Amino acid sequence: MYLKSAYEIREKYLRKDMLPTIFCPGCGIGSVLQFTLRAIDDLGLNQDEIVWVSGIGCSSRVPGFVNFDGLHTTHGRALAFATGIKLTNPNLKIIAFMGDGDAAAIGGNHLIHAIRRNLDVTVILINNFTYGMTGGQVAPTALKGLKGTTAPYGQFENPFDIAQLAVSAGANYVARWTVFNYLQGINSIKKALQKEGFTLVEFLSPCPISFGRRNRMKTAPELIRWYQKITVPLAKAKKMSPEELEGKIVIGEFVDRDRPGLVREYREYIKRAKKMMGWEE
Amino acid sequence: MRYPFPVGKADFIQGDEAIARAAILAGCRFYAGYPITPASEIFEAMALYMPLVDGVSIQMEDEIASIAAIIGASWAGAKAMTATSGPGFSLMQENLGYAVMTETPIVVVNMMRGGPSTGQPTFPAQGDIMQAIWGTHGDHMLIVLSPSTVQEAFDFTIRAFNLAEKYRTPVVLLGDAELAHMRERVYIPNPDEIEIVNRKLPQNEEEAKFPFGDPHGDGVPPMPIFGKGYRTYVTGLTHDEHGRPRTVEPEVQQRLIGRIYKKILDNKDDIISYEKFELDDAEVAIVSTGIVSRSAIRAVKLLREKGVKAGLLKLNTIWPFDFDMIEELAEQVKKIFVPEMNMGQLYHLVKEGTNGKAEVELISKIGGEVHTPMEIVERVVG
Ligand SMILES: Cc1ncc(C[n+]2csc(CCOP(=O)(O)OP(=O)(O)O)c2C)c(N)n1
Ligand code: SF4
Numbered sequence: 001m002y003l004k005s006a007y008e009i010r011e012k013y014l015r016k017d018m019l020p021t022i023f024c025p026g027c028g029i030g031s032v033l034q035f036t037l038r039a040i041d042d043l044g045l046n047q048d049e050i051v052w053v054s055g056i057g058c059s060s061r062v063p064g065f066v067n068f069d070g071l072h073t074t075h076g077r078a079l080a081f082a083t084g085i086k087l088t089n090p091n092l093k094i095i096a097f098m099g100d101g102d103a104a105a106i107g108g109n110h111l112i113h114a115i116r117r118n119l120d121v122t123v124i125l126i127n128n129f130t131y132g133m134t135g136g137q138v139a140p141t142a143l144k145g146l147k148g149t150t151a152p153y154g155q156f157e158n159p160f161d162i163a164q165l166a167v168s169a170g171a172n173y174v175a176r177w178t179v180f181n182y183l184q185g186i187n188s189i190k191k192a193l194q195k196e197g198f199t200l201v202e203f204l205s206p207c208p209i210s211f212g213r214r215n216r217m218k219t220a221p222e223l224i225r226w227y228q229k230i231t232v233p234l235a236k237a238k239k240m241s242p243e244e245l246e247g248k249i250v251i252g253e254f255v256d257r258d259r260p261g262l263v264r265e266y267r268e269y270i271k272r273a274k275k276m277m278g279w280e281e
Numbered sequence: 282m283r284y285p286f287p288v289g290k291a292d293f294i295q296g297d298e299a300i301a302r303a304a305i306l307a308g309c310r311f312y313a314g315y316p317i318t319p320a321s322e323i324f325e326a327m328a329l330y331m332p333l334v335d336g337v338s339i340q341m342e343d344e345i346a347s348i349a350a351i352i353g354a355s356w357a358g359a360k361a362m363t364a365t366s367g368p369g370f371s372l373m374q375e376n377l378g379y380a381v382m383t384e385t386p387i388v389v390v391n392m393m394r395g396g397p398s399t400g401q402p403t404f405p406a407q408g409d410i411m412q413a414i415w416g417t418h419g420d421h422m423l424i425v426l427s428p429s430t431v432q433e434a435f436d437f438t439i440r441a442f443n444l445a446e447k448y449r450t451p452v453v454l455l456g457d458a459e460l461a462h463m464r465e466r467v468y469i470p471n472p473d474e475i476e477i478v479n480r481k482l483p484q485n486e487e488e489a490k491f492p493f494g495d496p497h498g499d500g501v502p503p504m505p506i507f508g509k510g511y512r513t514y515v516t517g518l519t520h521d522e523h524g525r526p527r528t529v530e531p532e533v534q535q536r537l538i539g540r541i542y543k544k545i546l547d548n549k550d551d552i553i554s555y556e557k558f559e560l561d562d563a564e565v566a567i568v569s570t571g572i573v574s575r576s577a578i579r580a581v582k583l584l585r586e587k588g589v590k591a592g593l594l595k596l597n598t599i600w601p602f603d604f605d606m607i608e609e610l611a612e613q614v615k616k617i618f619v620p621e622m623n624m625g626q627l628y629h630l631v632k633e634g635t636n637g638k639a640e641v642e643l644i645s646k647i648g649g650e651v652h653t654p655m656e657i658v659e660r661v662v663g
Binding site for chain 1: 343
């Protein structure tokens with residue numbers, strides 16, 4: 001893949017009057033934003049036909065920095081708002097940029113139902129194992145033993161595997177990478193943006209400030225090394241036993257299928273209604 | 282355009298059904314909801330009608346999602362509505378505030394039942410007046426309408442959409458279980474008999490740059506809906522005229538909230554609607570709203586027969602509230618009675634309005650029955 005200069009991408013897509021961003025040094029959100037913009041650019045998508053939606057959290061501030069229509073909503077509810085936008089104007093492509101707490105805790109119910117409906121949306125999910133914006137409380141993705149301000153002795157609950165959850169709930173496309181797998185990441189976003197129905201690309205993203213500091217990884221490079229240690233590519237994971245996989249996170253492309261999306265289903269529903277009422281043949 | 286129900290003639294229908302038909306005639310093309318008694322029939326009617334008029338009706342996972350979806354739909358250009366009852370209305374409060382803050386036109390129907398909590402699902406009450414006005418957090422301003430007959434349920438629904446569009450604000454329609462389920466004769470007008478208001482859209486790029494400003498000096502900015510190339514950023518955070526978050530500047534918050542208040546309060550005369558019965562020479566006034574007004578009208582007649590100079594002020598809009606009008610009324614009469622189906626919510630507003638110039642007495646009734654006219658008469662004659 002030919003990579004344009006970051007400067008070009010920035011010039012073309014960022015709102016200069018909103019800069020600087022709120023992100024801390026070493027935060028991975030900016031990288032994922034860049035992947036997403038590169039994917040949009042590579043595909044030559046029309047900037048005026050994309051709406052970014054988000055909930056609340058550091059990750060959710062992204063729509064404010066990009067020069068697109070954007071709806072920065074309430075904590076966890078982005079996908080419910082997106083349902084209204086998409087069904088009202090199916091020509092709009094929707095990107096939901098969300099944090100792991102936003103998507104899987106307070107927004108967990110909206111997430112699984114948006115997937116069940118196969119809402120036509122691409123979710124870009126920042127998994128930093130923590131609540132960044134509120135200062136490092138444990139997120140539902142936090143692996144056992146990880147520390148957060150609300151679990152100072154180490155998380156004692158089981159974590160959610162959001163990607164696997166999305167696969168089981170029926171998403172059309174699901175992939176997970178770390179922010180360091182940038183080529184795979186961009187390619188996955190490109191695939192996701194081209195598909196009908198629900199697509200989700202999850203990124204393990206460093207949050208040195210709220211998360212790393214409390215888990216003895218104060219800098220992004222330390223978090224990189226930790227991600228390298230705990231992630232296992234899908235092909236390799238298939239050959240590993242459950243015991244060996246304990247505490248590891250599998251990365252790769254988990255599903256790629258083409259079930260009809262909600263917009264198409266609703267169009268059919270309208271036709272069926274009119275036919276049943278004798279309004280149309 | 283073809284309608285899935287007869288227009289230009291009267292029909293004998295439930296309050297819920299009337300609200301659904303009115304919404305469609307008002308131009309509503311997006312409905313999202315979650316079932317709850319006594320509002321489910323609104324949803325069921327919308328589910329039948331919407332696909333036939335190329336609109337959307339969708340059952341969301343809960344009420345939080347329902348109001349979220351209609352706000353999204355509104356930003357995509359649709360007139361949108363949801364309907365619920367107390368428990369669901371409580372769940373909607375956070376996003377109702379989001380609609381206030383982002384100046385999103387939506388209509389939220391709350392067919393009240395007895396509460397708190399799941400309370401009395403099938404019985405009417407007026408316990409959500411304060412929640413409708415002040416339920417969401419922070420300083421906010423919105424419009425609350427209150428019908429008392431099935432015809433009014435129909436008419437006020439159309440008005441709710443028009444006010445929402447005109448002032449770029451959420452409008453709450455407060456009905457109750459009695460109104461939701463009773464059947465009455467309603468005239469369903471032809472579309473050309475109805476006045477329909479549509480939101481202001483930006484006329485050019487320049488206007489679109491101020492989605493939360495005041496380019497027309499009337500406090501209501503044109504709404505740049507999504508997909509038109511204006512690239513608008515909408516946030517529930519305190520934002521400037523362009524929509525940029527400005528959360529730590531006191532003057533930005535003052536300007537924004539100030540304008541949201543002002544655009545409603547400066548237009549009180551247009552928004553506030555009420556009816557007066559026999560008030561000209563009245564010495565005793567009854568102030569009521571919604572379903573109880575029907576008993577109150579009858580009570581006034583009975584009181585007049587008894588020689589008591591009674592009159593009724595029936596409030597069709599309950600927020601914004603006309604405190605001045607209540608003060609004038611208080612100067613004219615000796616005593617004001619407020620019959621309502623709660624422990625005293627409208628009563629507080631009326632009492633504040635009188636400014637101590639007349640005695641105010643609450644005629645409270647809870648449990649699920651509307652006051653009988655005689656119950657009101659007996660309290661008035663003492
Ligand atoms: C209803 C509600 N509850 C709580 C909050 C406070 N809050 C703001 S951001 C946040 C968590 C953000 O964490 P996450 O979604 O993981 O995103 P990150 O900041 O890590 O990107 C919380 C709990 C809120 N804004 N609204
Ligand atoms: S707190 Fe964490 S997630 Fe938020 S901006 Fe800082 S590094 Fe990024």
